[in-house]
Amino acid sequence: MAKKAVTIRDVARHAGVSVATASRALNDKAVVNPRTRDRILSVMAELGFTPSPAARRLSLGRTLTVGVVVSFLTRPQAAERLRGVDAVLTDSEFDLVIYNVETVQKRDHYLSTLGHSQRTDGLLVMSLPPSDEVGAALAGGPVPIVFIDVHTPSVDTVPRVIGDDIKGGKLAARHLLELGHRSIGFIGDSTEDPFGFTSSHDREIGLRSELAEAGVVIRPEWAGHGAHGRYEARDRARAMLAADDRPSAIFAASDTQAFGVIAAARELGIRIPDDLSVIGYDDIEAADYVGLTTVRQQLFESGRRGAEILLSEIQNRADEPPVARLSPELVIRATTAPSKEGRG
Amino acid sequence: MAKKAVTIRDVARHAGVSVATASRALNDKAVVNPRTRDRILSVMAELGFTPSPAARRLSLGRTLTVGVVVSFLTRPQAAERLRGVDAVLTDSEFDLVIYNVETVQKRDHYLSTLGHSQRTDGLLVMSLPPSDEVGAALAGGPVPIVFIDVHTPSVDTVPRVIGDDIKGGKLAARHLLELGHRSIGFIGDSTEDPFGFTSSHDREIGLRSELAEAGVVIRPEWAGHGAHGRYEARDRARAMLAADDRPSAIFAASDTQAFGVIAAARELGIRIPDDLSVIGYDDIEAADYVGLTTVRQQLFESGRRGAEILLSEIQNRADEPPVARLSPELVIRATTAPSKEGRG
DNA sequence: CGGTCTCATGTAACCGGTTCCACGGATTCG
């Protein structure tokens, strides 16, 4: 059954040429007489020849492979980003191999090991901030790396694609202001995040700066920082909303936390959007189902751009690390409405 | 800057041994004097030697790679299944390469081409039913293949992992029966699906058979078949619920469609679960956010089992294609409640 | 008509591992 695979030498023999010519016909790189090339190609088809990628890689000294270091678990947007990466790679000669990260150890292991191995020609790292020393080591390594959605300062010298979280925060602020809201609350991550994530913080900065321009300041008791996660956000929102004086709108730094806010409001009998407007961030799948107004990141695009940058870095490393900055956009659904304070 | 990579010959020279011995020390397969092995290993560490996977693959005649043909788009469960696959492969010597499918052409291309190429040692195909001729060709091909969540008859001779949709339908039925419901509706896919998906149909069969045992029959006007998708399901549900006589519970063949049912009920002012119980299928992420009662498939487990079967097939192809059948489980949340008909 | 240039092709080395086979020395056995 298992016949030996057809090699390029078999092809050469059947076509009455040398392996060199057969190889040239296969890759049509060099000059080959059109008639002999056609003959060789038809012999290849006839014998069912498929070139061995392993041999090709070895002799070329390139892996023809791009690695993606990603965590499926932590954020649900990974699949969409991967689609963007795939859209670029599918038209290239590169295979896409996945290095899934479920633990911090695994992350550091991959990050410190893949940058110096001969397993890939280039690496994409998604949403996984490296520890400081690992990050520094990566920048100068032999394997080109592009970070997507990583905001830590430790990767300042590495090519990367980042969403403009500050601008996203401003978008949310403007939307609420236009609806007439002036009493605005914020629910987000703790300011000192162990992982070094800064997106929640940046979104808050954008929010505050845009509000400040309109003369609106967030009251200290309406800024709830704490652990990420729906239930934690719900608890903070409940405390905020149960007080006598409560905000008329809340910006949550992620959709997950926005769902927590909605749950708290429901428990307290506060109607959304009539009595309280809620806006999230990310536009995860569930946001559409629930009708959550939110700020959408260009997930697919971030993967696409990352892959494009990586391919160009593989071909020819730029002196200055390229940085792509993607603009978020507002998605208005059913959880925000005009303020009833009547000041707008 | 870019120094030549350290090869096993460099190691051999520095350690004063032959490449054969160095290779043996690297793989500790064959007998090597412990002292020389330690010396070789320390030289490797000192020189920063990392073996070239390409060379290894070529000389071993194995790709050390497993391919996963998957569509990120069509169903959101892919990521969870991939995690299961990864959990197995991460402890193996195999890399995981992704072949993302966005079109039917792409699907057929990959399926017909990868089974005969030397790109992978084995293939996992997720939720993508092959066309009949392609499916038949795959079964006898040189590359072992395992299908996950593919129910078409054309893959009967191929190893596979399938969820027991009939049993899932029965679980849903039993839950509704235990809550006292007797007027039960169904919203699902069209019976003649162009892709050959049969899961909706199987779930309906399970539902009906369990109901039949309790003497309950679904009225023809309460069985709504049509295109998959939330809005299509909503329209069908609206027609069903707007009638004078409406069911007290609806089983939707997917969570996506269950959300459509919920939307229709909301439009009509029908309260859930007070006036109408709704149960879905799949337990997608949004189901948890919304509190949808549903039937959960073992997604992670399906990936895990598929990968395990594949690895064993790669090592040694079984005479009988192995089949793993995974049981679904009921997840009770907030969209189902006891019937008010009072018959229970 | 000899020399040079071009084009098409062949020869063989090379990529960096793995492994078959051979070999020398030490150990064991009759």
Place this chain on the structure above:
DNA sequence: CGAATCCGTGGAACCGGTTACATGAGACCG
């Protein structure tokens, strides 16, 4: 004490492509 066995190691072929260099035949030129 000679032969058989075993252990550890080395030499070299091999996996299947790519490509630098060589070669030979025509074309073109003065």
